[in-house]
Structure formats: C-alpha cells, structure tokens
Amino acid sequence: MFTELTKKSSFKAMRESSYDIFGGNLDLRSIKPGETLVMADLEGPGKIVHWWCTIAAEDIHMYNRMLVLRFYWDDEKNPSVETPIGDFFCSGHGMESEVISLPITSLNRGKGRNCWFEMPFKKRALLTITNEAEEPVRSFYWNIDWQKFDSINNDILYFHAQYKQEYPTKEGKDYRILEAFGAGNYVGTVLNVEKDIKPGWFGEGDEKIYIDGENYPSIWGTGTEDYFLTAWSPHVYQSPFSGFSIWQGCNHAGDKTTGYRFHILDPIPFTKSIVVDIEHAWTVENKEFCDFYSSVAFWYQSEPHVPFDNIPDANQRRAQRPEEIKYDKHYQDKWGMKTGE
Template identity: 40%
Template structure:
C-alpha cells in the first residue's frame, strides 16, 4: 500500500505510468485507440461543416475540430465504457448565452443525471453578460471562455455526457475534450454530482437553498454562487449553513458569514474605510472572480467559488446547504435582502441519488 505522505496531487504521478489513457473530442468521438484525425474534408457533409479550411491539406489536418448543436437539440459529447475515471473536461462554444446550454452527466446507465447545470455555471462563470477568467485548482476559465474542469469523475460501467441547446439559436461551434483513464475503481469510490438552483430571496425569509434532498453517504466539495445584489450597500452578511445527518432546525456547521465562507474579511473591499468597492480575486480554493460594480448602488453582479478540496464536508445519511441574504440597516441592524442568487453545488455520493428539482426554463434561468 502506498504510504499516506505519497497520496497527494503530485505524489500520485509516479504510480500512474502505463495507465490506459484516452480522449474523446470531435476528432475522435469514441476515444478509440488510433481513432483520431481520420476525417476527410467535405464541407457538404453535415458532420464536417468546419472542414473547409483543411481542403488543401486533406485527411488528418484538423478537419473536424468542432461540432454544431442546433436549437432544441442535445449533443452526445461522450459515451464511455468503464471502469475508469474522467480526469479532465474542457469545452468552449460560440454561443453568447450559456444559460441556454445545459450540461448533463450520467453514471453507470442511470436514467436521471447526476450532473445538471447550465454550462457557464458549471465553470463558475454564471453571468452571460460578464465573461471573465477563473484561476483555481479544479476549475479554470482562460481568455476567452476556455473552460477546464479537473474534478475527478469515476465510473464503473458507463459514463455519458450530453449538452442540450434549449435556446432559439443554433450554436455553430462547440469544441470539447474529455480525457479519461481506464482502470478498476475501488468499491468505496463515490460518484460526482452537481446541481443548479436559483431563487429570488424574500425579506420575510431571506435565504437561498444551495442544496437539498441529498440522501446517502457522501462528501460536499464545492459551492459556486452567481449573486445579483439588488439593493445598495453591503450584501454579504448572511451565514452559510450545512445541515448534516438528520439536523432539524439548527445546522451542525454554520459559517460566520458570506464573506467569511468565501475567504474574505470585512467585506470584499480594497479598503473598507477609504475605498469600499469589492475587489475580484482568484486562489486555488476560494475566490470572487467577478465583482461587477460601478459604485455602491444596485444591481451589481458577483461570482464566488469555494472548493472544499482540503476541507471537504462528509455526511453519512443526508445533507442540506443554505445561504442567507443579509445586509445592514442604519443603527447596525441586519437588513433582510431580496437578492437574485443562483447556485451550483458539487458533491460526491454513493448512488442512487435523490431527485433533482426540475430545471427552470430558459427565461427563468436568465440573470443579468
């Protein structure tokens, strides 16, 4: 057995030599050995609409680097026979509105997806009108909207990834790649899950539910919030709460406040006394890559991530996660806020998983 000090990110590399490694993309849709770059240029072929630039070079020269996804269609990005583990997923598209595109992932033949999230939100980039970079360990968005995910996704029998275009416009370019290794998966390995929710909080109960209905044994590993502050002034005073294993009215884990949960302090300001303007920041595990504000008046847009990589939250039976939306009234009194919050929760658990809430239609996803 490998000594525990070696079981870290870099320490695993010497023990992976010879692993069967494959990649699925538009050039090799099945990931088969020796199956890449076999297309012959033919712009008249519906499967090869982007092959024109390669006509003078011929077969094997970037003939099918992308796919297109028509309005109302669902594209099958990957269908892999296991056992194995997806190690990297990268994607970009020419679409302007990524909330119209829905990413779904299915493990071992399940009917309901374990991942169901609008494409941008999965990569901590929820606001279509505010594209930005993300520099973190498991998720990276490089200029311009080149999205990489390094969450490890094991499967035993089969892994399937789809992308649905719920919008009214065809998406001319979808470029993607799924890199994976084929190997045995330990019996106690859990499955990757991600779920999206959105709510307009109410003054009577200023709280957004990040995750609920999770049953089974698992590990919570990530939160992304796309937060529209609709009022002037400070918006991040509310607490993030984790209700674990039968918790009722009160949670077992209650974080100090929104800015504390995402690693800030005294707000997210450059200088709370001299320059109270939120400052974007990126780190490996916590960040606010988007802070779109032209002053202290709303609405303002904030994107925040917290990856629980070294501080994951385990649960044995069930899990619920919430965040309050609180600001300040004069006189140092908490002000309940009506804010527009969309969340992506990321966790691992044993299957089967509980039913997800019905994903809202395109109009109900729009946040700007």
C-alpha cells in the first residue's frame, strides 16, 4: 500500500461530491420519498478508491434500512451493488454503530461513513441512492474519490455487494449469504441476527463455502463467532478485518447482533461459482434457532453477473422488534393497533 506512494502515478485524481455548485456552503442534497439520487455518473476508464457520506434523516424510522444503494458498471442493466446503506457500512437492523476496519469505517456513532473498497470500471460507473421511505431525507452529503486512467486492464474484476434476508430462517436449511456464478474473489460478509421468541445462543452455526459447484464445502468453519475471528461468544469489538458492531445478547426476543468479516489477506477465489452458507444452530445441544437473519456479501467478479433476486421492500426490511418504536401505519397494521393508541 505505502510502496505505491514511491512510484509515479499514471492516473488523474478526481472527485465527485455534493458540493454547492453555486459557490455557497449548502453542500448537500435532499432526497424526496421514492426519489433516486445520482451520486456519480463517471466516464471511464477509471477506479473508485474511496467514498465518504453522511446523512441527516431524523424523520425516517430506521433510515439505514430505507435508503438503498445501487451501483452499475459499464452500462449494465442490473446493479452490481444493491443493499441498504446501513448494512453496507456494517450497521444492521436499521441501527447506527461505529465501525473501524480496513475497508469500511463508520465514525462518530456511525455518522461519518467511509469505504475504501476499490471499484474499477472500463466505460462508465453509475452510483445511485434511492429513498424508499415515506418521508424525505433532509440532508445527504458525499465525496467519491476516483482515478481517471488513459487505459485499464481488460481482465478487471468488478466490485459487487448484495443484501439478502430470511425472516425467519427455515428449520433444517442453512442461511444462504451468497450464490454467484462466474469467476472472482469472495472478500467479505456482514451478518445480522435478530432473535425471535426462543432464547439461546445461535453462534455455533458454522460457515460453509462451496466453490465451483462442489457438493461438499472446501471451507467448513467451527462456529459463527469463530468466523468473525473472536471466541467464546461475541462482544462489541473492532479490528482491521473483523468485528461485532452490535451485540445485545441472545436470550430475549429482539436481541440484535451485527458482525463483519473481510477476506482482504485471505480472499476466496472461484472460477465458476461460489455458495456461502451459514448454519443457525447451537449444535453442541443439537438445537436449531429460526431467527431473523440478514446479510451483505462482498465480492469481485467478471461481468456479466447473474441478476440479483428482488430486494425485499422497505417495510419487509424493518427490524421485527425495533429499538425505537415509531407507531406509524406499518406497525399499526402489523400489531392490529388503532390510530392514536
């Protein structure tokens, strides 16, 4: 990383941002309900090397789950990145939390978000964010730093990130974090668990990674907290390649966990396909928990990629038992409440 600083550069440093085009200090954009905001529409060849953003959306309940990122490379019709913004930055359940890792940080209680995953492209990069809430985003700020090249390698791998959820998980079936086809490298996982009414430790669930169509996984782990590089149950911690940004326990309905694991020094290559699963069980006592799981998978691969399944809609993505309950129409309908209760 530092070695590159001693070499002559072959690119021009560029930035796309929300700066005030009229010369003032109103360096933000508002996002109306249902509106898609274009953060960047870049002409290649180039490579995004860093982006920062912050949000003021106090009127939106769980806004971290209501705002969806979609990134497109080289005029593709289907996004290569599709995920709620909070989960992308390792804060699940619509919550905010600090994260300090090598590729992603969220500082000042999760307000200042940064991503250093490199995102190369040949012809065009289109980065958007959509407000899927019923209320407006008051302020959205961003800086996207990228490098403009005269030419770029023809065999580049493109950055991908996909959100999935299963509310609740299915008994007898592992939770699937990713199924992708093509050639590339798997580089990271964000996993969220919200406990249902059955108390107990879910974290003996092993990760299983199937490479290139194999029936038996080449990578079979020893437990959920082991995959996130800690031991003897999770706790909130941060490190360059792994951490738990949220840990509330596992014995009460609504207890929430978010862990992240980045395979930067240990990427998992595949040439045809990859499947990333994880158990949801306390196998020592032969228990299986059907809790509420959601995740983001990060990987690089050649294009074209298989289009993603439809992302669950905004209300389906809400936490089942939110930390701060706003008795809007969604929860009134869900719990059979009358207006004003």
